[in-house]
Amino acid sequence: MTETPAARVEPIPDPALNVKELRQHALGRLRAGAFGQEMWDYLEGGSGDERSLAWNEEAWAAMRLAPHCLMGVDGIDTTTEVLGQRLSTPIGLSPAASHRIWHPDGELGVVGAAGEAGALYVQSTLGTTSMEDVAAAATAPVWFQLYVRRDRELTASLARRAAASGYTALVVTVDTPVLGARDTDRRRSVRLPKGMTFANLPALTPRKEDDLPAHRRVYVERLDPTLTWKDITWLAGLTDLPVVVKGVMRPDDASRAVDHGAAAVWVSNHGARNLDTVVPTAVALPAVAAEVGGRVPVLVDSGIRRGTDVLKALCLGADAVFVGRPYLWGLAAAGREGALAAIHMLDTELRMAMGLCGARELSALTPDLIWR
Known part of the structure; x- marks a missing residue:
């Protein structure tokens, strides 16, 4: 088992009172490191003209x-329960690839x-740390977040490994059947730094999809464009x-997800990293929640700062409610x-906002607190 690197405690950059200030410290550190501007642009970038971002x-x-x-x-x-699991805060950490890019503490630091x-x-x-070591x-x-791959046996093995390791839910990302127009990534052909691997996946021989150059490629081996609703039932x-x-953004798709066995629906546009001009999640959420009608939990991410x-x-x-970039800023x-500081910053601000809105418990957070 890999030992957690939590014993090495680094000071929180001072002053940093909120996640946007953590972002500035992260930018400075990354620019001064081996990966520089390239990896910062990978973290911050969106799709197309980045309007949805x-x-x-x-x-x-x-x-x-x-x-x-x-x-x-x-x-x-602020305690809550999601899928039978008791949590101290309703703020969760979204799945994000390759934590060791940002800091040696990596996934073990974040899960800690x-x-x-x-x-x-x-x-x-x-991830750049095995799912077993993280669990x-x-x-x-x-x-555990799962991309359904063309190799369904590999997909099934990942799901079974997650269950055996102690994960308590499978999160299936459904908004990425093909590549998005991430122009910065396409221009630079962003790859893992030398010496890092995707620790949960075997060393695969890349399959040649077509004769197109990388920047014109739509389909890739790691994403299965044949994914349909019946695969949710299979999973x-x-x-x-x-x-x-x-990756659900429509009320009708939310109902389909529930009908095909989803235990929860997650409203997400992938942090605007795939499809530009897609509706922001803040706009999509109310209609999805209304359609689900309490049948299963509704989760949301993208743009929470x-x-x-x-x-x-x-x-x-x-x-x-889930965040991605904010805790990665803290990690970097x-x-x-730094990742812990990001969680605490958002949770403290939530408590402040609850008090100032007259809410002692999460159950008191009702639609009438939004000015119409």
Whole structure:
């Protein structure tokens, strides 16, 4: 088993009071390191003209709050339960590839931070640490994110390994059947640095898809464009783990997901990294939540940068809210302690916003707190 690197404690950059300030420290550290601007652009980039990348943040920020007053808000409580798992905060960590790119603490540092904060962590298939080592280091619930590959036996083996390792749900990403127009990545042919591998995957011989140059390629071996709803039912039958469908942006698709065995629906546009001009998740969430109608939990990510964003998402029907870039900024800035700082920053801001809106518990976060 790989030993967690948590013993090496790095100071949190000072001053850093919020995740956007962590972002600036991360930028400085990465630019000074071996990977430089190239990997920073990979972390920050979106698809096409990056309109949806901006809209994701703008949509949350544009919503105005309508707070109650004189509600007695001593003892604010952010504990919650998702798929039967008790959590200290409704703020979870979205799956993201290759944590060791940003800091040697990597996935083990992040799962350690999530455990200390009592937050839900979702491990990516494309991690640079094995799923078994990550699960062994976890002290809070962990889910495993799965891309369905053309090799269905490999896909099935990943699901079974996750179940055997102690993960408590499978998160199936369904919004990436083909490549998106990530221009920066296509221009630079971004790859893992020398010496790093995708630890959950065997060394595969790349299959030649066509005679096109890389920047014109739409299909790749690692993504299965034949994926359909029946495959959700297939995945749900592979193990006893509940299946979460990540990448749902429409109410009708949310219903289809539930009908085909999804235990939860995750509203996500992949951080605007795949399809540009797609609707921001803040706009899609209310209709999806209304369509699901409490049949299964509804989750959301993309563009969450403040505790007020988290509060708004919960008011609009989300049962949990996930972040990606913010905790990676923390990881890049200060390793495990930086990732923990990012969680604490958002959770503290959520508690502040709850108190100022007259809500002691998450159940008090209702749609009427959004100004119409």
